[in-house]
Amino acid sequence: EAQVTQNPRYLITVTGKKLTVTCSQNMNHEYMSWYRQDPGLGLRQIYYSMNVEVTDKGDVPEGYKVSRKEKRNFPLILESPSPNQTSLYFCASSFRLLDRGLNTGELFFGEGSRLTVL
């Protein structure tokens, strides 16, 4: 089954304790991205990756790191979490959005990771 898998789905942590949210996709997608969803703000992009070893900042990258060492994995790292990073996080993947001839540019989303930083 084609899917994007995130872990953990729920996490409560404390300020300053490093954490990693993993994301894995089994569709051989080049493009992967992280979003956060907050009430009244919709979905905002944190980081994205066009391919292995290629990452770039989205709209709200502060306080986050990512890596793309393998095509299927795109972990989101919070080195020193703060309460303002309490949010619902979504990982997504697709074939390259530029390749419109091959696909619709459709993003496949994971089920979300709800993070609470105390």
Add this chain to the structure above:
Amino acid sequence: DQQVKQNSPSLSVQEGRISILNCDYTNSMFDYFLWYKKYPAEGPTFLISISSIKDKNEDGRFTVFLNKSAKHLSLHIVPSQPGDSAVYFCAASAGTGGGADGLTFGKGTHLIIQP
């Protein structure tokens, strides 16, 4: 600067009637538009898309209309069903010329279908 705007946070429609969800954008470089649907405790799922070379795209009960001159698109759902109750996100992407930073999303509209 919000480039994709969904000005209605929520919309209530009676079952069987038409639901119309609106979206406005400001970036004239956007040339591809998508709608996503999101249920609670799930990730968004792709619903329907439209390229800027078209003004209408239809898929079953769902039709998206694009008015480029007004920088406006709308999603029509006919007839509305209880399972359509969800948050709908409008999204847009800009061109094929590189700098492909993915999709810009609106804040979403919560559609509630009343029985």
